[in-house]
Amino acid sequence: MVTSPGNIRGYLALLLHAHLPFVHNLEPYTSLEEKWLFEALTGSYLPLILNWEQLAAEGIDFRLTLSLSPPLISMLIEPALQERYGRYLDNLRELADREIERTRPNPAFAPLAEFYHRRLAAIARAYKETYQGNLLVPLKRLREQGHLELITTAATHGYLPLMLTNTARRAQVRVALDFFSATMGFLPAGMWLPECGYTPGVEKILQAEGVKYFIVASHGMLGAIPSVSTAVYAPVEVGGVAAFGRDWETSHQVWSRTEGYPGDPAYREFYRDIGYDLDYDYLESYLAGGVRGDTGFKYYRITGKTEAKEPYDYLFARERAREHAWDFIANRERQLSHWSGKIPVPPIVVAPYDAELFGHWWFEGPDWLADVLRQAAGRVNLTTPGIYLEQYPPRQEVTMGPSSWGEGGYNRVWLNPANDWVYPHLHRAEKALIQLATANPRPNPLQERALNQAARELLLAQSSDWPFILTAGTTTEYARQRLLEHLENFFRICRDFEQNRLDRDFLAGLENSDNIFPHLDFRLYRQAPGVAGQPVVYNKREPxxxxxxxxxxxxxxxxxxxxxxxxxxxxxxxxxxxxxxxxxxxxxxxxxxxxxxxxxxxxxxxxxxxxxxxxxxxxxxxxxxxxxxxxxxxxxxxxxxxxxxxxxxxxxxxxxxxxxxxxxxxxxxxxxxxxxxxxxxxxxxxxxxxxxxxxxxxxxxxxxxxxxxxxxxxxxxxxxxxxxxIPNGVRAIPPVATYQEGQTILFVGRLVVEKGVQVLLAALARLQHLYPAARLIIAGDGPYAGELHNLAGNLGLAERVEFTGFVSEEARNRLLARARVAVFPSLYEPFGIVALEAMAAGVPVIVSQTGGLAEVVEDKRTGLTFNPGDAVDLERCLVTIFQNPDLAAELGRNGQTRVYQDYTWEAVARRTLALYRDVRRGHSMTAG
CATH class of the missing domain: 3.40.50.2000 (Glycogen Phosphorylase B;)
Known part of the structure; x- marks a missing residue:
């Protein structure tokens, strides 16, 4: 709840928006776009998180909002990228060692080289040891502590105003919310519109999906009809959703190239880096792809509008950041004091920024922000839009026109002669997918995979990053290539689908490379019920x-x-x-x-x-x-x-x-x-x-x-x-592009006695003499978890068993990709939907011959079965799988075919609907 201590006249809501385009590099070297992620991790995300955790440890009562884009979340949780970033950090630390030696004779640069060395060591220690490669862990913890409000943005950061259909806009919103909730465990209260791009009708989509608020550019709110009586200092209602206005003054103080804080001469010069200044032979092994570029080792300060740059003094710059933080808070005090009493609610200043500004572009930014959060105590009340809304809901309903936070305030950045060629292709793709999705609601498994992948390719092509880069004129060839690749992939899938000649290998390659949103359902592109004024159409003859x-x-x-x-x-x-x-x-x-x-x-x-x-x-x-x-x-x-x-x-x-x-x-x-x-x-x-x-x-x-x-x-x-x-069904699971790890065994399920995991541990212990490298992943949580941990230790398996805790459906799919076999050793099992899910992914399964499992899995045809509670019999099945890879592959294929023939939700729904009709008919006859 928002509180208002005596002399505090209003609220400050800081919002950081974190986004990078999706990357899934399959090459052995670090690619250009992968380096963007690694630089953001090193320069921005990790320093910000470390500072926030330090503030929390100090007992500072701070609050801010962080928007995480789905592509960024996807990359942060990708095991391969986590491992590659670890190697990237090792490489940088090796360069830091060499820099200490190189700069030792130079008293101006030697202390800075030592500083960079310490900084990289702290970042590497936090990432590898404290966070175990998963930055969502500290972010979730900060949220639970009440410091962070976590929200998200559109699926691939697509610029919503320039999409042709509300169906495509809705898909961007819905895919994002589904992915965020599955990954984070909750639905966000707010949504950041990509590039702050608003167009009339978007609010109806947000309202239908349960979003409570979004942020709009200041001129978008000030131009609303009727005029907004509170300027940008209180939310308004737009179509059932709260809209907060971006404050121009806070933006100018931080963003302005000429007057903003980051341009101060004391701060580090971004454009002078040893990656350009030193001999190529010295740098070659530390450059991505062997191409000159930023390394993060920068020894000069901005100095002024001159080519001559003076050495950078971090301690001096750090003090200047404190001064700028004091100035920022003092300006907020004056601003809130001016508006307090002039509007019917306490004013709120909403200050959103790109997260990458802090640290990557403005090196001192994370420390400045930490100082702002410290100095706010007792002077300015920090809040988040979601918390503010709980006490001060909108009092005025308005209609707004289009707006964005881009240059010119509207669409110019994303629609101009440098990029306008893109939109006819994107619009044609939207219409094509809507047509295919509407005409094919119940495709066969291969067709479903194809349509799901077509949806991924369209979403990736819609990213606002590509037209932005084309406008900025930076890595234009890369942006053009990514756009054309996704569009070409999309239209080839459509052609192959319509001509009934889908290429399994081509499709599998795309599922492996463009593997964002593994649970995506193409049916989102059917005409959306209840969106953009279209009423929900149901068959009224059905109950x-x-x-x-x-x-x-x-x-x-x-x-x-x-x-x-x-x-x-x-x-x-x-x-x-x-x-x-x-x-x-x-x-x-x-x-x-x-x-x-x-x-x-x-x-x-x-x-x-x-x-x-x-x-x-x-x-x-x-x-x-x-x-x-x-x-x-x-x-x-x-x-x-x-x-x-x-x-x-x-x-x-x-x-x-x-x-x-x-x-x-x-x-x-x-x-x-x-x-x-x-x-x-x-x-x-x-x-x-x-x-x-x-x-x-x-x-x-x-x-x-x-x-x-x-x-x-x-x-x-x-x-x-x-x-x-009526059996359970299973959703289509993208066949895993397997990177199976040795003899990796997977169990997924609730950790209770009747699931029989204790039998699986006993079988693994017996298996040690034949397969000493065999390991087990236990994915799930429950009251029996502690005893299973103890049992694994007593059996000498502690180093060979990984307990993941509860996992999302996306995380489960990634675990299936690692598994050689999935085992479900239940002592009691009414059905066993988890076994179906493994079969749907093409992973061979071993199940106990009990309950519903015995009805789903046919021994030696769609999987292997063993006597419930019999660890020796289970060991036999595991050895059979490990010694016969051809048999294992055949069981995986047969199991997948069985699932998609007999256990689709469409079939389950048809049988359930027939039962509903019978029950209603019998009830009507009785009532009559």
């Missing part, structure tokens, strides 16, 4: 479905949430209107639309910090579900509704709605408490079993995912309602 689920991605514990997401979206694609009631991850009530599915996030009445036992919390959650469900049902009077409850955690709410409204109820029983625990051993387990029995008894029809579960439900509950066996 409206209200699903209840306690979890839904990106906030989910196991496979149930993924099941609900994929089933509801597949039903929506078939013209069914689906509403999902689920737990609010933020504790706030909200609604949005995703892939044509209405999502209603419901908070519990008891807050997380209150001490309540689990069953009491479930009851409170169900009371909230029932209240919210009544509102949803009442919103569409006259329509035929059907309730669909998923497992016991929503049973009370589902039964209450069924009885109060007379709406028929279908229940999916994903697992049972007795099955999970091999019996009922305590009060809580017995209580859960009782709730399950009530849900089964009250449902008009039941669904389970396997014949095994059907028998279990009959044995435990003797239901009167029909039981329908």
């Amino acid at each position: 409206v479905i209200l699903m209840l689920s306690w979890e839904f991605p990106p906030h989910h514990v196991g496979g149930l949430g993924i099941h609900v997401r994929d089933l509801s979206q597949a039903l929506a694609r078939q013209g069914v209107e689906v509403h999902v009631l689920t737990r609010s991850p933020s504790g706030e009530r909200s609604s949005t639309i995703q892939e044509g599915v209405y999502l209603h996030y419901v908070p519990t009445y008891q807050q997380p910090e209150q001490e309540v036992d689990f069953l009491s919390w479930v009851l409170q959650f169900n009371l909230a579900l029932a209240d919210a469900g009544r509102e949803v049902l009442a919103a569409k009077p006259g329509r035929e509704w059907l309730l669909h409850a998923h497992d016991w955690l929503v049973a009370y709410g589902a039964r209450e709605l069924q009885q109060a409204t007379g709406t028929p109820l279908v229940a999916t029983i994903h697992a049972t408490e007795a099955g999970r625990n091999d019996g009922l051993h305590n009060r809580i387990q017995q209580a859960i079993n009782h709730i399950e029995a009530g849900l089964v008894a009250g449902a008009d029809s039941l669904i389970c995912c396997s014949r095994y579960m059907e028998e279990e439900i009959r044995r435990l509950f003797q239901p009167e309602a029909a039981i329908n066996v």
Whole structure:
């Protein structure tokens, strides 16, 4: 919550936007664009994070907003790039050693060489040891501590105003939000419009996707209709979304080439680098591709508008940064004092900057920013747009025209004679993909891969970086080449698709090189429901479905949430209107639309910090579900509704709605408490079993995912309602461009006793004599994790077992790419969707012959099976895979074919819809 201490008259919201174009270099050497990332890491991202962590350690109560683009996040979490950056740092440190020796006789440069050496050592230590190569870890920690508000931008930083269709704009927004939430674990409150580029209608897309705010250029807000009474010092509402205006004064003080702080003569000169000044023979092994360029070793200060430059004095520059930080805060005090009382809310100054300005371009920038954050205490209240909105929502609704923060304020930078040739091709590609996506909603697996890759190529071609570089006249040939490559790839896929001659090798090569957004679904390019004034079109002959689920991605514990997401979206694609009631991850009530599915996030009445036992919390959650469900049902009077409850955690709410409204109820029983625990051993387990029995008894029809579960439900509950066996489905997973590591074994799943990971550890211990290099990756979390850690240590496997914790779907796909085999050794398994996911990726699987797994995997044809709990039998299967690579490859291919023939969500949705119709028909006959 925003607070306003006595003498503080307003708020300062600093926002850093971090973005670089996507790079996936497959060459052994560091490429030009890869060096851009490495320079930004060394000069900007790591120094900024280290400073923020130091401030947090000092107890400084600071806040700022960081926007992370999806391409940058993709590169930060890419294992190959993490390893390559480690080598880049090693190379720089070697150069730092040589620089100390070279400058030793020079008293002006020797201290600076020592400084660079210490700085690189600290950066390398933090990156390799403290952060283990993953910068998302400290960023998430700073967010949890309340210091950072993390938001994102469009998928590939596409410049939205110059796209032809709202469908393409929506895809840029939706892909970004899906990727961000899957990677970071939450949905961002705000979105940075690339290049601050706004065009009317974008706000409707943001509102439909649940975005609460965006930033607009100052002239965009000042030119709004009606006139904005608060200038840029309070947010306004635009189409249901809050817009904050960028403050011109803070921008000018930092960005201006002539009057801004970075131009001070004391600061380091960017354009003088030993990469250009020293002999080539001395530098050759430290230059990317052997081409002269910046190394980061710069020994001169700006000095003035002259070619003659004086030596750089870091300590003097550091002091000047403190002075400039004091000046910046003093100006904010005057600015806020002027506006305080003149507008009806406390004023907020929004100051956004490119993150790369701090450190890469302006070397002293990270230290200046740290000083600003320190000196703000007691003088200016630091906040974020999201926090400010909680207390001061917009008071005025306006309409705005186009704007950007580029030169001239509109589209000139991205549309001019240097780059205007691009847009006819991009617009033609948009229309082509929309046409293909609309005409082919249910392609075969190869066609689906092709259309997904076409969508990736279009997104990559749309990056605002390419027209910007063409305008700037810097690395124009590179930008032109990237644009043309992505467009040529796109149009070739389209031609091959239409002529029914898709080239598997060509497609696999693109999936390997242009591998951003591995979970991308081309169906985003179908005409988007509810966007740009287009109403949602559903088949009104079908019942409206209200699903209840306690979890839904990106906030989910196991496979149930993924099941609900994929089933509801597949039903929506078939013209069914689906509403999902689920737990609010933020504790706030909200609604949005995703892939044509209405999502209603419901908070519990008891807050997380209150001490309540689990069953009491479930009851409170169900009371909230029932209240919210009544509102949803009442919103569409006259329509035929059907309730669909998923497992016991929503049973009370589902039964209450069924009885109060007379709406028929279908229940999916994903697992049972007795099955999970091999019996009922305590009060809580017995209580859960009782709730399950009530849900089964009250449902008009039941669904389970396997014949095994059907028998279990009959044995435990003797239901009167029909039981329908409808298996789980699986999304298309891009076939992994495998870089399998030796004998790497992968397990993915919840860490509970019934998943049998202890059996897998015992088999690995037995395997040591044959395969001493074999290693196991255990991806997942749960209450049994601690005991599994101890067991691995007791078996002497601590160095050979990697516990990753919970992983996103994208991270899971990367792990599948590393695995020689995936093993699912469950003692109890109603279905085993994780096994399907591995099979869909073409990875051979080994499963225990139990429950639903035995129905999914056919031994020696689509995988290998072993006796549940038998470590010796599991060892036999692992040896078979490792000794027979041809057999392993055949099992992987057969498993993948089986999945895409029998376990697609489209097929699951069709069978589920047929059941809905039967239930509704039977209910109508009974009511009549």
